[in-house]
Each structure stands twice: as structure tokens, then as C-alpha cells.
Amino acid sequence: MPADSTEVIVVGGGPTGLAVANALGLRGINVLLVERDPGVAELPRAVSIDDEAMRFMQAIDLLDEAERVTLPGTGTKYFGARGQLLAYARGSELRRYGHPVKNPIDHSEFQQMLLDGLSRFPTVEVRHRTSLTALSQSRDGVTAALDGPDGPREVHGRILVGADGGRGLVRRVIGEEPMRGDAFEQRWLVVDTVDDPHDERYAMHFGDPGRPRVIVVGRGGRCRYEFLIHDDEHPEGDEVLALARRLVAPYRDLDPASVVRCTIYNFYALVAERFRVGRVLIAGDAAHMMPPFAGQGLNSGLRDAANLAWKVGAVLRGQAGLTLLDSYGAERRPHAREMVDLSIRMGAVMMTRSRVRASARDVVFMMGRRVPLFNRFFREMRFKPAAAYRAGLFVGLDGGAPVGEMLLQPHVLHRDGRITRLDDLMGSGFVLLGVDVAPEVVADLTDPLWTRLGVARLAVVLGDRVPQDGVGCVCVADADGLLAEQLGSVRGEILVIRPDRFVAGRFRPDGERAWAALLDRMLGEPLVLGTPSLETA
Numbered sequence: 001m002p003a004d005s006t007e008v009i010v011v012g013g014g015p016t017g018l019a020v021a022n023a024l025g026l027r028g029i030n031v032l033l034v035e036r037d038p039g040v041a042e043l044p045r046a047v048s049i050d051d052e053a054m055r056f057m058q059a060i061d062l063l064d065e066a067e068r069v070t071l072p073g074t075g076t077k078y079f080g081a082r083g084q085l086l087a088y089a090r091g092s093e094l095r096r097y098g099h100p101v102k103n104p105i106d107h108s109e110f111q112q113m114l115l116d117g118l119s120r121f122p123t124v125e126v127r128h129r130t131s132l133t134a135l136s137q138s139r140d141g142v143t144a145a146l147d148g149p150d151g152p153r154e155v156h157g158r159i160l161v162g163a164d165g166g167r168g169l170v171r172r173v174i175g176e177e178p179m180r181g182d183a184f185e186q187r188w189l190v191v192d193t194v195d196d197p198h199d200e201r202y203a204m205h206f207g208d209p210g211r212p213r214v215i216v217v218g219r220g221g222r223c224r225y226e227f228l229i230h231d232d233e234h235p236e237g238d239e240v241l242a243l244a245r246r247l248v249a250p251y252r253d254l255d256p257a258s259v260v261r262c263t264i265y266n267f268y269a270l271v272a273e274r275f276r277v278g279r280v281l282i283a284g285d286a287a288h289m290m291p292p293f294a295g296q297g298l299n300s301g302l303r304d305a306a307n308l309a310w311k312v313g314a315v316l317r318g319q320a321g322l323t324l325l326d327s328y329g330a331e332r333r334p335h336a337r338e339m340v341d342l343s344i345r346m347g348a349v350m351m352t353r354s355r356v357r358a359s360a361r362d363v364v365f366m367m368g369r370r371v372p373l374f375n376r377f378f379r380e381m382r383f384k385p386a387a388a389y390r391a392g393l394f395v396g397l398d399g400g401a402p403v404g405e406m407l408l409q410p411h412v413l414h415r416d417g418r419i420t421r422l423d424d425l426m427g428s429g430f431v432l433l434g435v436d437v438a439p440e441v442v443a444d445l446t447d448p449l450w451t452r453l454g455v456a457r458l459a460v461v462l463g464d465r466v467p468q469d470g471v472g473c474v475c476v477a478d479a480d481g482l483l484a485e486q487l488g489s490v491r492g493e494i495l496v497i498r499p500d501r502f503v504a505g506r507f508r509p510d511g512e513r514a515w516a517a518l519l520d521r522m523l524g525e526p527l528v529l530g531t532p533s534l535e536t537a
């Protein structure tokens, strides 16, 4: 490949762009990632990642590294106007996706971990201090004008991913300015500290209408404080730190050495209309921005990365046509919208400045705490939108669950007594998963589509039984009993699991051909690489 061309250009070396590049590198795709800054962001922003994000780290072979920079398995306590406990959200006792639901991180450490991960891939090149300055696309590719230490140059790619943040250029170039959504502008004072005395293993949201605030205790003495700024407060320069000192004073002394960052942030709530135009896709804050009250900004960017990377890989490796990329926005946009709405609702309820609304909220929560279902709803964070899509690359979505859902991840028992995580057997591609069917049934599925997709084959037995030996198909048992909940109704069927662990569909073994034909059609006519594309965008 000539020096000025690559397969995928990723613009932005924030967590989303770095995650996209890792997932593409894992698939052997040639990637050029350009980042305007000299390294990773030094200033902390996101403070925690969730179980889906941890599962994605597992998928890109960075789980150990991610675990080293997280504080696993914390929760959040919500307090009322008088400091009374309203709810304690900890997530389900069972780790539905194989990981704890809330895991505080240090943003810079997390980003550095993702950047270091790229050194595993000879096909991925990272250029710091390099900015995208212009962009154009044709039927066959994308041309990016870059400006870096060696001066301006052009690079041609087959696909470009704009992960260039909330003020990014890519979104504007594809006609997405302004992002549409509800205006949600609040100013918050954000203070990140070290050597902090807090030792709670949970975050704290204080719904005090006089001064709504959030405290997130992190790893190794780190702590994040966030305070709503009143409309009549306009601190500038040194006044910002002075205000921070005053507001943090009930918790600790704030000497300058213990302040990593102290700044005033505007929070936005926005979702782009289109996540893809032709061969250009946008992801992360470039596609959606949300207030941090649900802690889902970065997590949503990581979901984008997990969703788009395998699709881009499938298109570039001749497994699917460009139309597959339409499913990226069809799936991710409504889900991101739900996360934005949740963040707004949580802000409106917990961070209200109205004393009347705060009192009403507190009464409802105090009464609700006596109701087990209410308690469970908050304890298990069931208010968070499920990892499920209602449109996109799925066959038989109208047939209901589990199609469209993310497959749960239990520990699985092998015949020789070993216990592993389910995903460790799934690889990075599609999987044919037999549910309570003999392993040879899964091994005997012969539609040519399975070869084109390079599927892995697995059979899982439910109901506390020992797995059988299998040839051409790994057979395991659901050791946690977790899958019975999700797959109890599809015993005897084959599930097709997508590379991002979502259930693409289900069929009975005798319906294999017809089902495979439907999926084949949805994947689109594969591109013939090196010649003009067969499809228009």
C-alpha cells in the first residue's frame, strides 16, 4: 500500500478513537489514527466505565490492562435535600455481562492504556500533533487533508471515522452542524483531587437544591467533586479555585498540590442526526454529548466503537457491503438518544434547584424504599437503557427476545472441569451458538455464509448439567445459571451472535438455509476490493 493511503483513517485519539483503532487493529485492518494533541488528554473527564465497556475491553484483549486502571464494582448513593439516603444503586448481584457495573477510572490513565494497546498492532499507525484540516469523499474512498510536524499532506482511506469530540470538524464536514437535541446548558464546577480522605466505595449524588453536587471516589486517593454553579456566579481566573476551596471545605482542605484540575464545564445534551454519510462515520462525543449524571458519555462512545469496528472490518474484508454500515446509526443513534434522555432526567430529578420538586422527590423515594420492587429497580440500576437494539442488523427482531439483545456473559464449565468466561471462547467474529442442542448439530451447519464470516461454533447446555464432548464445536455448560434467564425460551435452537455479542437472530437447525439467506441479504453485496465499489453510499 502506498505511504499516503490506508484502509481506515481515525480522526481523534480520545478514548473513542483509540478504542476504534484497537478493535480494527485486532482484525488486522490498516489504520492511521491522527490526534491533534501531543499525547493523551492530561485533564480528567470521565470518571467511570460500566460492565459493557469492560466487556469490550475483554473483546479487544485489554481486560487485564483495564482492570489495572479501574476500581472495580462500586455503586452510587443518592441523597435527598436534607442528606437522607434515597437510593443505593449497585447493579445486580449477578454480573450480567461478566463484569461489575460501575468501575471508576482515571480518564488519562484509561486513555494511555488504550494508546499503549495499539503498539500490539503493526497495521496501526498513530500520528500525534497531527490535525485533520479538510475532508472529501468519493464513491471509492475518503481523502483527508492533514497538518502535522512534517507539514500538510493528503491521505487516502477507504473509510474515515470521526472520533474528534464535541467540537470536531468531521461532524461539520458531513453537514451535522448544529447537532440537534434539547438544549441543556448548565455550568458545573469540576474539581479533581489526589490524596483525598474519602474512602467510600460508592459515588455520592447530593440532591440539595441549594447546591446540587456529586462526589466520585476514585482509585488510589483520587476524588472528583462537581458542584452546580448558580446563575449569578461568574468566577474567573483565581476566583474559580477560591470557589472550589469554599465548596469542598466541608470535605477537605484544598491545597494547590492536591488539585489535579479545577474548571467550569458546560454540559450539553445533543445527538447528531446522522452517524454516517457515505464512507464517513462519526462516533463518541462527535456523535452525541450528554450531561454526566448517568456516567454514560464515554461508555456510549465505547459502545459506538464496539458497534462500528466489526462492521467496518467486515466491509473491508469482503464479508459484507457498505450497506452494512447503515445499521451502525440505526442501532446506535436511538440508543445514544435514550442515554441522553436518561442523563437529562437524572439531572432534573437529582440536581433540581427547586425546593418544591426536591421535597416531592424525597417523599416519593422515602415511600418507595418500603416497596421491594422499587428498591430493586434502583439497586440494580434498571433505569439504565438495556443493552438492546430495536432496529438494525437483526433477523426476526419482531419475534422478541433474545434477538436484538446483548448476550449475557456467564462463566462456563468445560467437560474437563475448567471454568472460563463465555466470551473467551467466542473470538472476534460471528458465533453459531447452539442452546441445549448436541454439539454435532452445530458442527454440521454448512451454509457457505458461515465460511465467509469465519464463524466460531459453540454449544451451551443449560440447567446445571455437564457438557458433552464435541467435534468441530466447543461444548460448555452455563456455570452461573445466568443464561437460563435469557435463553430458556430458545432451547433446541441456534443463535447467531454478532462480533459485538448481540444476538443477530435464531433458527431451528432445519431452517438454517432460509435464515442464512436473510442474513446474507442484510449484509449486502461484498465490495470487490481494488476495483470501484459495487454499491453507492
Ligand SMILES: Cc1cc2nc3c(=O)[nH]c(=O)nc-3n(C[C@H](O)[C@H](O)[C@H](O)COP(=O)(O)OP(=O)(O)OC[C@H]3O[C@@H](n4cnc5c(N)ncnc54)[C@H](O)[C@@H]3O)c2cc1C
Pocket: 011, 012, 013, 014, 015, 016, 017, 034, 035, 036, 037, 041, 045, 046, 047, 048, 049, 130, 131, 132, 133, 163, 164, 165, 166, 167, 168, 169, 190, 265, 283, 284, 285, 286, 292, 295, 296, 297, 298, 299, 300, 301
Ligand atoms: C466533567 C465530565 C465528567 C464526565 N464523566 C463521565 C463518566 O463518568 N462516564 C462517562 O462515560 N463519561 C463521562 N464524561 C464524558 C466523557 O468524558 C466523554 O464522553 C469522552 O471523553 C468522549 O471521548 P471521545 O474520544 O469521543 O472524545 P474526546 O475525548 O473529546 O476526544 C476527541 C479527540 O479528538 C482530537 N481532535 C479534535 N479535532 C481534531 C482534528 N481536527 N484532528 C485531529 N484530532 C482532533 C482532540 O484533541 C481529542 O483528543 C464526562 C465528561 C465531563 C466533561
